[in-house]
Amino acid sequence: MSDGHYYQSLRRSMVAWVVTVSLAPLLVCAAVLGHQFHTAYRAKVVAHLQELVLKHKQNVDAFLHESSAEMRVLTELAPFSDFTDERRLSALLGTMQKEHGGMFVDLALVGPEGGLLSYAGPFRLGRADYADSSWFKDAKTRDVTISDVFLGLRGLPHFVVTVKCPHDGRDYLVRSTIDFAVFNRLVENIAQGATGQAFIVNAKGELQTTPKKGVQVDVAFLRNKIWNGPGSAAELATDAVAVFNHEDPATGREAVYVVTPLKDGQWALVYQQDVADAFPSLYRARLLALAIVAVGGCGILAAAILLARRMVGRIASADEERDLLNDQVIEAGKLASVGELAAGIAHEINNPVAIMMEEAGWITDILADADFSSAENMTEMHRALDQIRQQGTRCKEITHKLLSFARKTDSRLKELDLNALAAEMAELSDKRARYVNVRIKTNLAPNLPHVAGSPSELQQLLLNLINNAMDAMERNGGDLTIATRLVGDKVELAVSDTGHGIPKAVIGRIFEPFFTTKAVGKGTGLGLSICYGIVKKIGGEITVESAPEQGATFRISLPVAACPEPAADAAATASPS
Amino acid sequence: MNQSPLRLLLVDDEAGFTEVLGKRLRRRGITVQVAQSGANALRILRENDFDAAVLDLKMVDMDGIEVLKIFKKMVPGLPVIMLTGHGSEEAARDGLNAGAADYLLKPCDIDELLGKITAAVAAARS
Numbered sequence: 001m002s003d004g005h006y007y008q009s010l011r012r013s014m015v016a017w018v019v020t021v022s023l024a025p026l027l028v029c030a031a032v033l034g035h036q037f038h039t040a041y042r043a044k045v046v047a048h049l050q051e052l053v054l055k056h057k058q059n060v061d062a063f064l065h066e067s068s069a070e071m072r073v074l075t076e077l078a079p080f081s082d083f084t085d086e087r088r089l090s091a092l093l094g095t096m097q098k099e100h101g102g103m104f105v106d107l108a109l110v111g112p113e114g115g116l117l118s119y120a121g122p123f124r125l126g127r128a129d130y131a132d133s134s135w136f137k138d139a140k141t142r143d144v145t146i147s148d149v150f151l152g153l154r155g156l157p158h159f160v161v162t163v164k165c166p167h168d169g170r171d172y173l174v175r176s177t178i179d180f181a182v183f184n185r186l187v188e189n190i191a192q193g194a195t196g197q198a199f200i201v202n203a204k205g206e207l208q209t210t211p212k213k214g215v216q217v218d219v220a221f222l223r224n225k226i227w228n229g230p231g232s233a234a235e236l237a238t239d240a241v242a243v244f245n246h247e248d249p250a251t252g253r254e255a256v257y258v259v260t261p262l263k264d265g266q267w268a269l270v271y272q273q274d275v276a277d278a279f280p281s282l283y284r285a286r287l288l289a290l291a292i293v294a295v296g297g298c299g300i301l302a303a304a305i306l307l308a309r310r311m312v313g314r315i316a317s318a319d320e321e322r323d324l325l326n327d328q329v330i331e332a333g334k335l336a337s338v339g340e341l342a343a344g345i346a347h348e349i350n351n352p353v354a355i356m357m358e359e360a361g362w363i364t365d366i367l368a369d370a371d372f373s374s375a376e377n378m379t380e381m382h383r384a385l386d387q388i389r390q391q392g393t394r395c396k397e398i399t400h401k402l403l404s405f406a407r408k409t410d411s412r413l414k415e416l417d418l419n420a421l422a423a424e425m426a427e428l429s430d431k432r433a434r435y436v437n438v439r440i441k442t443n444l445a446p447n448l449p450h451v452a453g454s455p456s457e458l459q460q461l462l463l464n465l466i467n468n469a470m471d472a473m474e475r476n477g478g479d480l481t482i483a484t485r486l487v488g489d490k491v492e493l494a495v496s497d498t499g500h501g502i503p504k505a506v507i508g509r510i511f512e513p514f515f516t517t518k519a520v521g522k523g524t525g526l527g528l529s530i531c532y533g534i535v536k537k538i539g540g541e542i543t544v545e546s547a548p549e550q551g552a553t554f555r556i557s558l559p560v561a562a563c564p565e566p567a568a569d570a571a572a573t574a575s576p577s
Numbered sequence: 578m579n580q581s582p583l584r585l586l587l588v589d590d591e592a593g594f595t596e597v598l599g600k601r602l603r604r605r606g607i608t609v610q611v612a613q614s615g616a617n618a619l620r621i622l623r624e625n626d627f628d629a630a631v632l633d634l635k636m637v638d639m640d641g642i643e644v645l646k647i648f649k650k651m652v653p654g655l656p657v658i659m660l661t662g663h664g665s666e667e668a669a670r671d672g673l674n675a676g677a678a679d680y681l682l683k684p685c686d687i688d689e690l691l692g693k694i695t696a697a698v699a700a701a702r703s
Contacts, residue, residue, distance in 0.1 A: 354683040355591065
């Protein structure tokens with residue numbers, strides 16, 4: 001449970017680290033480069049727009065200047081009578097129109113009180129009175145006046161150029177209407193992209209030209225920003241250009257504005273374009289960058305999760321292996337220390353046993369000489385001595401077995417054919433097997449590589465396992481199978497029986513010295529310990545699988561000998577001496 | 578075959594063992610002198626002649642192999658039978674390498690020991 005939690009938090013912190021470490025530079029990079037690009041690109045585009053606006057401002061100014069200059073020249077050169085006579089006025093208009101195309105629509109003389117005195121042009125204005133018109137009031141104060149656009153009597157947007165024409169001490173006004181379409185075209189042509197459009201506003205914020213269809217103009221904002229705010233067009237020098245951004249609350253679209261004053265600061269030429277339209281590459285690049293960051297981020301996240309999962313999996317399995325190995329090391333260490341202890345005990349017991357046996361031998365020697373009257377006692381004494389000798393021999397066997405289990409030095413290793421050895425041992429055990437009603441089967445893999453080991457020890461190993469298996473089946477008989485096979489680079493020997501199996505409670509202890517489930521006197525508890533020692537000594541592994549009443553299988557895995565040799569010699573060495 | 582009895586030096590620090598083994602060997606016509614330690618054995622060997630020696634590999638005061646090496650220096654032709662409780666072929670092999678005639682594992686059968694002694698003496702005399 002806690003392990004699962006540990007691996008989960010490990011995985012999480014790995015993902016967090018990988019994502020942070022790889023995403024942070026990506027984001028910083030994108031932000032810095034994006035900002036640099038944004039600044040540079042914006043500056044370039046704005047410069048271009050400023051240039052465009054300035055150029056057209058010059059055009060518009062030139063147009064206005066030209067029209068007023070023409071009017072001034074006309075009033076100075078033409079005799080006053082030309083203006084009062086409508087026929088001659090028409091002739092003058094004709095000349096002006098010939099020179100300047102359709103720029104001048106009409107020509108009129110307005111009296112000092114605002115009454116229309118004479119008129120040449122397409123409209124029938126009759127005796128119009130302009131005394132209350134704003135343009136008239138303006139015109140009275142200046143020599144040359146260009147009016148704002150207004151609808152006037154004719155009901156069409158137009159503006160007029162007025163020049164003072166003093167006569168008989170009174171200020172008459174010569175007035176000409178400028179063709180609004182021609183003027184409008186001057187500004188209308190300043191267009192870029194889908195939303196870029198120029199227009200002219202007067203000081204009241206009224207549009208002096210008609211913007212293209214679909215272009216929304218935030219008039220209130222323009223009035224405040226251009227004419228009243230700080231840095232407004234009114235404060236700008238004649239050739240200066242102001243640039244600012246504004247989001248139209250009505251449409252929610254942000255636009256860039258380029259503003260320059262016209263007509264000595266009375267009008268302003270405004271160029272407006274949606275930001276998205278004005279800086280298309282910038283927006284495309286931003287979109288691309290966002291997409292790259294998004295896709296990259298997803299990729300990094302996926303890779304981090306995958307990587308973390310895989311690495312944590314590895315760590316988990318390594319931990320598991322290490323735990324297993326630890327268990328094995330502890331087990332092996334336990335067995336080794338038990339083995340040393342056993343060897344010490346065996347050695348200590350050996351001497352007293354030797355003395356006991358010699359003493360028994362000495363009594364036998366004496367009995368051979370002495371004359372004991374009772375033959376019955378004599379027989380009894382001999383029986384007792386035999387028993388001492390017999391049990392002494394048993395002690396000796398036990399101590400020797402113990403010592404051989406604990407022995408650290410190697411017997412000389414030879415290459416042997418495990419198959420030949422297994423067949424031999426099976427044959428050797430056949431007699432006892434038949435006696436206890438056990439069938440011995442062999443299942444030997446052909447062409448098995450040789451293993452390196454001591455022949456006598458491997459014989460002992462096999463005999464111990466076979467004897468144990470037969471002991472397990474002593475009551476009811478059964479099948480004993482000896483199998484060999486190649487598993488990877490190891491040779492596996494398996495000895496299986498169909499006996500009563502090994503109880504779960506003791507299966508972990510069966511390789512310990514003196515551990516036995518057999519009846520007292522029947523087993524020393526050393527057989528499997530010796531097997532364990534033999535297998536470990538030649539670098540092998542011994543494991544056991546068993547379930548109660550389903551038999552047991554001992555598997556021994558041995559390393560293949562370094563250089564395999566022909567089997568003939570090995571088979572010979574495997575035969576019992 | 579032999580008229581004069583075999584003279585044997587028995588070296589082992591187990592008094593109980595040397596006493597009874599000595600008695601059994603004497604009973605079989607061998608003159609046995611017992612040494613209870615390595616140092617004692619060397620002194621006895623310096624003062625007496627022996628046909629053979631039986632030497633325990635593990636003693637309290639000296640290592641049996643050391644004693645054996647000194648024996649072979651003092652009396653190069655003396656056949657020595659090593660007795661070992663180790664059950665270890667390696668210790669015995671060391672003994673053989675150091676010049677022992679043969680070895681036996683404790684506890685040993687008296688007849689086997691006797692056989693090895695007479696064989697070693699015969700080999701040494703020939």
